[in-house]
Amino acid sequence: MIDAYHARRAYRRRPLPYPRRSSRRVRVVAAVVGALLIPAVAIAATNWTVGVAPGSNGQAKAGTISNLTITATASPAATNLLYPGGNGDVVVTISNPNTFPVTITGVNLPTNTTYAAGFSDSALSVAQAGCAAATPSTVTWAFATGVSGTSHSLTTALTVAASGQANNPLVVTLTDDAAMGSTAPLACAATYFSMPSLTAIAASASSSAATTSPATDAWTS
């Protein structure tokens, strides 16, 4: 004879005819944790660092490819020079302060109405009258579109050595990756240009051998 207590236990232990669903409490907790995690990860994506909100059963450490810098450089001089309706080379210097090599596979460009500023000297220190970005100079990144942030793959991936290693910084000539509009002002002849800022790069931590500086590369679409 089964008493009432054992009858209830036997009822609770019987196999369920369908998969057991999560309790309301579990689902509520999962929703709250998810709501905390998603914005944190999104913020991380835009600020290079990865963070998780407190109270999400863990604590994040920053994981970054930090502080890569891309700057204009006067040497080596561009081989292919701009002219109205034509393209020219861009020379950049990429510095990697990280303790690991970084491989760059692509760039994100500003819009095709973000123009370079003209200078009369290769040090880009003396503005060229009549050839400012706002004139406009009509000099843009090649293959830029009306949308900011479009991504463009490099023909060859570039690996910048770790901080303190040879070939860091890396000087790269980007062949024909600047474009000058056909209506460029005459004042923009024989002028040096500081290109508009790139918006982002596609990069990864790498164990590849560093690219030898100076290098040549390009995006072609």
Next chain:
Amino acid sequence: MPLRRTTRHPVRYRVAGLVLAGVCVGGQWVVAGPARGSTWVVPLRTGSTGSTASSAVPAAPTATATCSLISLQITVSWTAVANAAKYDVYVSTTGAAGAYTIAASGVVGTTWTSPILLLGTYYYKVTATVGATWTTALSAPTAGHTITVVLCT
């Protein structure tokens, strides 16, 4: 998501193409990024730029003019200018140093033949235009050619 302190859980999130990789260690989620092989889209600071340069306005072309003896037309030829999109031809009937007026504009190529000319002596100069706005200086004048009744000399 309760975490077990004794196990490592590989974690990988993909947000708008960005892969964040990490592990759960000792009850903490440690993001190990950037994971090797994972490509990050890394925003850059304003001023992440490069340098480029433009050419000078090209030198003027060198023009010459010819005509056959029994012709009433003059053909003007000139040297090609790098990246020139078009050429303009100017004419003077008041001497090499006289006033020049446009004879032909937007010529593609390096030769141009005049229409049948009236009596007189003709001098020509040529300019090249790169793109829409960079126009070279005028060339030196061609030698003069004189149209008589039926001859060009």
